[in-house]
Amino acid sequence: MIQVKAPGKLYIAGEYAVTEPGYKSVLIAVDRFVTASIEDTTSLATQGTIHSKTLHHEPVTFQRREDKIAVSDLHAAKQLKYVITAIEVFEQYxxxxDISLKHFNLTIDSNLDDASGHKYGLGSSAAVLVSVIKALNEFYDMQLSNLYIYKLAVIANMKLQSLSSCGDIAVSxxxxxxAYSTFDHxxxxxxxxxxxxxxxxxxxxPGLHIEPLQAxxxxxxxxxxxxxxxxxxHLVxxxxxxKADPTFYGKFLEQSHTCVEKLIHAFKTNHIKGVQQMIRHNRKIIQQMDNEATIDIETPHLKTLCEIAEKHGGAAKTSGAGGGxxxxxxxxxxxxxxxxYKEWKSHEVIPLEFNVYHGQ
Incomplete structure (x- = not known):
């Protein structure tokens, strides 16, 4: 049996601007994962199975109809759309x-949510796509580069939705x-x-930029x-x-671009204070946009989180789209x-003691 894992993500800076091609963001992978396990079926099998431990209790069978994956349970097919689309895109490749397709049993498991199923916002759909592509890459011994795995997962993602910058896929x-900027969608x-x-x-x-950084x-x-x-x-x-106000939106993009470039420079020059300065500056840029859009990116709860961290010398901001x-x-x-951590807890902010994940 082959087993692979794809980590969840958090945005550190450059949110919202990253939805535009060429505007950089900074993200981290965290040590919470979607795990995909895959094994060959018997040589006589005419179908395979997909089992998502987080969605169903029982595996569902699938067959191929032309270039589509047909699942035995229509309700499960909707829930498994990310898994199915990733398989379809990979099998096109x-x-x-000119490689023959094989039947397989695929199992997906995840610890990206809390024990009661509440989402942390770690990008579970991206990690599902990446884990399935990685598992199939090993199963077929394709030896694909990270860039090709990223691109195949993005193609699957674009067949399902188009608003994502796909930064979560890149860092997974x-x-x-x-450091990441999206492509011309x-x-x-x-x-x-x-x-x-x-x-x-x-x-x-065009526009795609993927650059590993060292903290x-x-x-x-x-x-x-x-x-x-x-x-x-909704927030994006x-x-x-x-965009209807190109003066404001253009200024926001330019400010975010300058801030994130300085943040990346602080990484490359081993300068923590520079990183903290740009995190604080990025928070202000997003607050200005929040005021203009009136969408509550920095909710009262997130504002409290930031203020507590700042009081104790941390540089804090919302992560990702905000709003929760x-x-x-x-x-x-x-x-x-x-x-x-103690003061966060007293204000109903739950510390997630995750680590930055640096590959298997």
């Missing part, structure tokens, strides 16, 4: 390389700390429609969870309306994080 593949979508999967993978995608020495990320989920799709849609989910604080590991 396999067929284009590359792990660790990552319209160009890639056109390529998907007009050419083969092979050709789409081989081309340079400054003695720097730590603290993560606080508000316990309330955010609707990233609302912010997109700001998590906030982060960058501290020097010499700082006493117990004080932050």
């Amino acid at each position: 396999v067929r284009s390389n 593949v590359y792990t660790g700390w990552l 319209e160009w890639v979508m056109q390529q998907i429609e007009d050419t083969s999967v092979n050709e789409v993978l081989n081309k340079n995608w 400054p020495e003695n720097m730590e990320v603290l993560i606080g969870w508000t316990g309330s989920p955010a609707s990233s799709h 849609s609302e912010v997109k309306r700001l 989910d998590c906030g982060i604080s960058i501290i020097n590991s010499d700082s006493n994080k117990k004080h932050i």
